[in-house]
Amino acid sequence: MNKQKLELTWIGKDKKANLEPRILVHEPTKSFNFHKSEDDQYDNKLIFGDNLLALKSLESEFRGKVKCIYIDPPYNTGNAFEHYDDGIENSIWLSLIRQRLELLWILLKEDGYLAVQIDDNQFARLYILMSELFGEKNLKTICVKMSESTGVKMSSVKSGGIAKLKEYIILAGKSGIKGLKLEKIRKEEWDPEYKLFANGVSRDELEFIKIKMNDKDRSDADIKKIDSILSKINFNSNIDNIIEKELGINPKLITSLKKITDWKFKNAWRIFRSVAVPASTKEIAVSKKLSFQNQISSFSIVTPTKELYIIKGDFNIETPQPRCKLLFADQYLEIHPGDFWSDIKTTGLNNEGGVNFTNGKKPEKLIERIIKMCSKPGDLVLDSFAGSGTTGAVAHKLKRKWILVELGEHCHTHIIPRLKRVIKGEDPGGITQLSNWTGGGGFKYYSLAPSLLEKDKWGNLIINKKYNSQMLTKAMCKHMGFYYIPDNNYYWMHGKSSESDYIYVTTNSMSYEQLKSLSQDVTLKRTLLVCCKAYNCDENAFDNLSIIKIPQALLNKCEWEKNDYSLNIQEQ
Secondary structure, three states: OOOOOOOOOOOOOOOOOOOOOOOEEEOHHHOEEEOOOOOOOOOEEEEEOOHHHHHHHHHHHHOOOEEEEEEOOOOOOOOOOOOOOOOOOHHHHHHHHHHHHHHHHHHEEEEEEEEEEEOHHHHHHHHHHHHHHHOHHHEEEEEEEOOOOOHHHHHHHHOOOOOOOEEEEEEEEEOEOOOOOOOOEEOOOOOOOOOEEEEOOOHHHHHHHHHHHOOOOOOHHHHHHHHHHHOOOEEEOOHHHHHHHHHOOOOOOHHHHHHHHHHHHHOHHHEEEEEEOOHHHHHHHHHHHHHOOOOOOEEEEEOOOOOEEEEEOOOOOOOOOOEEEEEEHHHOOEEOOOOEEOOOOOOOOOOHHHOOOOOOOOOHHHHHHHHHHHOOOOOEEEEOOOOOOHHHHHHHHOOOEEEEEEOOOHHHHHHHHHHHHHHHOOOOOOOOOOOOOOOOEEEEEEEEOOOOEEEOOOOOEEEOOOOOHHHHHHHHHHHHOOEEOOOOOOOOOOEEOOOOEEEEEOOOEEOHHHHHHHHHHHOOOOEEEEEEOEEOOOOOOOOOEEEEEHHHHHOOOOOOOOOOOOOOHHHO
């Protein structure tokens, strides 16, 4: 009995575009470099063109090489973009997004992550689709607060509706959701339980203790040093008096609250709280406390599992579960954001990055968290719905390599100027200061080559006249499954699929004598695929040659002269 699984079914689900693997045409005049150091990244790619065709063009070179992919596709809510008809029938939207997801998954490393941002309108459908494609066990959903109940959103509130304040990020891990590096975030409010102020000890001394608390290979000498430091501490529980003395303000005044909170966060390294310990830990603490001849302010104990605790020395040994374990305030000022991100400012971003992009711009802090969570410096990041270029700008500041794809004209009006400012160190906003970014690096601009075949005046498919010999060779390598690696010593070595299998591309008609000479040059140790305009011998005449006519060999491979697979279906 076949086990049933949850999946979506829609009209046209099984129909897929037969994509032509276009080559990328480098345009130096639109590329930009700015050297600042040896670590600068220059081989970043900005691709102008249909993102489905672009992803197909990247497949052979970047299969399994991208560590982090973030996309923010049209939400299909009716808020139209210039090049994306954002209000199409659900079945069409699903078909269009599905093929893109499949290609993105191919590009992803085995330990890579794909993050897709979406809102309520398509979340349910997208989640089921991604579950079907990638497996539900490999997915995690993050809810992100994206707005406030103010401005235009108040109209829905006043009419008795519920304002939309959130969006979702569906995170897919190729090897599951593991190994993420999600940084902690600062708490908004100070915990009043942290009120023991430590005098008589330096910051460096307390940092030594924190390091050794996480080191289970600590030595007896380390423990002795820790106890020596702790014995010097003089705890003051009246922190308000200390604040009043240091700041010269009245802690009880409301106007003093911000200054007091800032002071506490700044001095958190020497502020503690006490918590209760179980009976087993109490026994260890009592035993060590009694070993001291005199009263001691604090000391350390080590549990059977090699955990190191700091114990306040004046606890009552008669108490069943005494509050004697001390916690550092600065180790509890940060919390894990979990799967609900409400701490990132998402309003007032119209001009972030120096570009005004009202439809769909995401804050740099949000993209930073995703990229840092899923990758490390030097890794490759990709965004195939580049929009205003936020992903590229953030990846660049975080010293990641990146690939952006965008079809809209804002590729030129928004993305290029924004990236140039980042590269020159002239973008002060976003995460610039937090990432210590000062400029450097560059990118290469590419456009998609036109369709390889075109129709002549009789309706026959012929090689596109816009292709020069190098472009044709690159294209044929892509189509025939070869890597484009021209050899300087052998004119016929244009590419190869293995150490002994090569490809040769020419627009000439090949005679028998030419092919015979070529066969002798190749030798029986190698094989060669000859792609030519025409030939006048039997295609099996030579054991080490395979001979094909270029147009005929390509006829059934792709949808020729199809240049637009964008979400703007009105143009299709």
